[in-house]
Amino acid sequence: MNKAYEVADRLMEWVSSLLHRITGESSPVWDRIVYGILVFVIAIVVARILRMIVIYVIHRIIKYKGGDLLKGLVEAKVFTHITHVIPPLVILSLLPFAFHGTPELLRIIEKVCWIYLLGVLVFSINTQISVFWRIYSRRTAFRDRPMKGMIQIIKGLLIGIWVIIAVSILIERSPMALITGLGAFAAVLMLIFKDSILGFVAGVQLSQNDMIRNGDWIVVPGGAVNGVVIDVSLNTVKVQNFDNTIVTIPPYSLISGEVQNWRGMSDSGGRRIMRSFTIDLNTVKFCTPELLQNLKQIDILRDFIEKKESQQQKGIVENTENSAGLVNGTIETNLGLFRAYMTLYLQQHKFINDQLTLMVRTLDPNDNGLPLQLYCFSANKNWVSYESIQAEIFEHYAAIMPRFGLYPFQNPSGRDYINSALLTAGHNPDELWGIPWGTMKEKNTEVPSSAKPEVSATPPPKPIPPIPPK
Incomplete structure (x- = not known):
């Protein structure tokens, strides 16, 4: 402090001497004005010089040994902002000598300098916090954490503290007394900053409980939200x-x-497939030796049917624990055999995760028939691939069903009524379009009326190609 006084005293003497030589007379007022202007110029020049030195040193350090943190601080101009504290410090040290007779003006300048000095420190700290978070958020442990709201809260608290201290400096009151006085305006502040207060509480809960991350697919039932979270901040969540x-x-x-x-689905081993067809109960029947012999042509069913026939002859009944899921189907009925086929089909499907739950089950019967549901998990969780896998499975499901003598329930359309009328009128089925394959029996049936032509036999279905193993 003594050094500052000596510098200021010598500077004031030099200014007075210079003005006396120029004007030929002494003028304390002009001495103070010129001294004040000179102090401001010195403060700015010193700040510029120190800023150049600091930047030069930092760039040299980065050139030889600089990490991501130091480079981030330089890109954000943190060191440049910190050098802004030099002018108010110089002014506070040297300017009081020019205002011996005007203390009010001196107090105003000092208040402005202190407020500016604290503001520079607060905004420099906020910039450093932003740089720290931008760097550490790239790490795997922090990448998906919705910490942006917490960072905004910390920065907002620092700015709030600076505002309170600045007001206390202006009114020359203790900051604690000012905070106590703000209690009277708590209700008004809660109304004004309602969203920020609620966002603060929600941000803390979202962060602490790890409820929402950037990149999460979320759905809000009954709302317009069904997509990926791209930003989580203090007051808003963008989807x-x-x-x-x-x-x-x-x-x-x-x-x-x-x-x-x-x-949870994205982090798990598969994405669930759970759909069903409703089977017409009139098509469910017991399996005949002819049907079993015919279905042995399907590669994945041959061993199953032969194993079940052998067990029937020996009176063996498998339990679920030892049958590896093959008990999910029987050879007693065509529906049970079809359940076994679809289970084996899914187990051998290369895009189905057989380590997760896999079953083919019947649901409660309804007015339209008996729903037969496939429940499994696609190993590929990508939306486009998942839909393609699911479509391929159910296309096969619908196409192979008539091979077992089963047909899904479907409400009749206008085409069905027209085809029915044409058949009743005596038209040959070969002339019609839209009759499901397998609807006509394989053997020709005699037509009671001579006016009706013979019904042609439907060609037997082609054998099912084998499924490539995983």
Whole structure:
């Protein structure tokens, strides 16, 4: 401090001497004005010089040994911002000598300098926090954490503290007294900053409980949200729906309401397939030796049928634990045999994860028949691939069903009524279009009326190609 006084005293003497030589007389007022201007110029020049030195040294350090953190701080101009504290420090050290008779003006300048100095420090710290988070968020442990809201909260608290201290400096009151006085405006502040307060609480819960991450696929039932989270901040959560629209929702709506997060599916070993066809109960029947012999032509059924026939002859009944899932079907009925076929088909499918739950089951009968449901998990979780795998399975499901003498229930359409009328009128089925294959019997049947032509036999179905192993 003594050094500062000596420098200021010598500077004031030099200014007074210079003005006396120029004007030929002494003028304390002009001495102070020129001294004040000179102090401001010195503060700016010193700041510029130190800034150049600091930047030069930092760049030399980066050139030889610089990590991501140091490079990030330089890119964000943190060191440049810190050098802004030099001018107010110089002014606070040297300017008081020019204002002996005007303390009010001196206090105003000092208040502005202190507020500016604290502001530079706060905004420099906020910039450093942003750089730290930008670097560490790239790490695997932090990449999916919705910490952006927490960073914004910390930065907002620092700015709030700076505002309180700045006001206390201006009114020359203790910051604690100012904070105590703000209690009277708590109700107004809660109304004004309602979203920020709710967002703060929701952001803490989202972060601590790991409920939402960037990249999560979320669905809000009954709302317009069905897409991937692209940003989680203090006041908003941005979701890009699959139609590429952007939906912005407040974070507290994810805490107070129901949200479906598909992250568990993405992290698991498969994506669930659960669909069914409704079987017409009139087509369910006992298996005949002829039907079993015919279905032995299907490679994946041959061993199963022969094994079951051997067990029937020996009176052996398999239990679920030892049958590796093959008990999910029988050779007693065509529906049981079809269940066994679909189970074996799914077990050998190269895109189905056989380590997860896999079964073919019947649901409660309804007015339309007996639903037969496939329950399994696709090993490929990509949306496009998953839909393609599911479609291929159910296309095969629908196409192979008539081979077992089973038909799905389907409400009749206008074409069905027209075909029925044409058959009743005596038209040959070969002339019609849209009759399901396998509907006509393999053997020709005699037509009671001579006016009706013979019904041609439907050619036997082609053998089912084998499924390539995994």
